[in-house]
Amino acid sequence: MAGLASDSPTPVALTVHGRSRVLEVAFSDGAAFRIPFELLRVYSPSAEVQGHGPGQEVLQTGKRDVGIESLAPVGNYAVQPRFSDGHDSGIFSWELLYRLGRDEAQLWAEYERRLAAAGADRDQPMPANAGHACGH
Template sequence: MAGLQKNTPAPQDITVHGASRVLEVSFADGASFRIPFELMRVYSPSAEVQGHGPGQEVLQTGKRLVDLEGLEPVGNYAIKPTFSDGHDSGLFTWEYLYFLGSEQDQLWADYERRLQAAGTERDAPMPEKAGAGCSSHAH
């Protein structure tokens, strides 16, 4: 992903704020971000969201009220959240969390543009998946 820095400092503190649906992450360089669960879910680094290559991203909708049900550490480099909609396959590295936090205004604007281009809304339900696997071809 563009904007990721390999020398990103490690988080000093990670706090889940369930009532306000934000993950607060404070880094060793003094930066602190409040990342909404919705933003994390919409930009999950998983193949389910990002696809298997450029142009295969799956636009996420209906995630405004998603909650964080679990948060597991992954080594010394990432966390693995479990969201209330069952999504749990994204590994959020320290670099990716820093990117989400520092670029969230631009990410929200990009998300709004993608929604508009798709002719859908932020709170629209996700369409049902047709068939199995990653194929989106109708039979």
Template sequence: MAGLQANTPTPQALTVHGASRVLEVSYTDGKTFRIPFELMRVYSPSAEVQGHGPGQEVLQTGKRDVGINTIEPVGNYAIKPFFSDGHESGLYTWEYLYQLGSQQDELWKQYLQRLEDAGLNRDTLMPEKGAGGHGCSVH
């Protein structure tokens, strides 16, 4: 995540649509993606969600109505959204946002399948940290 690949399109515009809960990102290659906040949140690149290695991902639930309170730029390569549920540790590179936007149909399918396999749904609330949850104590 330290920088962009040489061929990575960069955003020309980012628009937060609070009412519809989507981030609209227009790239230099002419593509525009409308990425739902929920998808961004459940696929956050943070260690809290991704874990510290393969197989350590933490399934996120209860994020259907998550909002974004604010977004801060991170250098010239990423943004840091501050979600309404308090999550703020993910850095979304231009490359990662492009991946979320271009692969969102497949990512939704995978997420819904993981929920079904766990006997959960998009509205199931996660336990609070310290109350049986498995939050990352490092971040």
């Protein structure tokens, strides 16, 4: 895993807002984002969500009300949230958090497009075995 480029923005504050379900992140370049937990969960970088290669992504649904129970630091480059649905294998680098905040509108649109293409609804429950076919 590549480290941060020395000029990449780093978080100066991270706040989990449980009631409003957003992760507030302020970066060293002055940017500040309020990233919805649902967006974090849907775009988790874990193999369980992303699969093991292009085209193997597992479409996440039923995550509108997901919470974050804890947020653990990973070295000095990332955080690892434990979501209320038990998902805890996604490691969110500072670059990923920045991209999720900066590109939130575009990412929501992409998620809606993927839902429509799959004939799925954002609020339908995930199938019981979704994302576990790879033996994790």
